[in-house]
Amino acid sequence: MSQKTIVSVELFCSKCKRKVMKLISAIEGIDSIVLDPSKNTVTVIGEADPVCIINRVRKFRKCAEIKSVGPSKEEKDPSQKKPGENISLPRTCQGCSVWYVVHDDIYSPCTIL
Secondary structure (H helix, E strand, C coil): CCEEEEEECCCCCHHHHHHHHHHHHCCCCEEEEEEECCCCEEEEEECCCHHHHHHHHHHHCCCCEEEEEEECCCCCCHHHCCCCCCCCCCCCCHHHHCCCCCCCCCCCCCCCC
């Protein structure tokens, strides 16, 4: 079962972010990694051991610590929706949904020879 691990680490620049991402992504059992530089946190979702994650990060930044470990949120299957709910279709981009009428004169005869 996958779990969500939040690690607090100082992310000063893009090089720090890249290094932390590279260290964590080398661990087996990781499903996703989310870096949040505004909160100085790294969220790791997967079956990897949190102790292994923090040991890897501490090789680069000594002041890293685990904020929380818990189950990841399981996504609901879209086929299990209630029958009363409407399924919304994906919207098209504005360029695809705009139609231009160049000439709209229904009373003039065709001039193609």
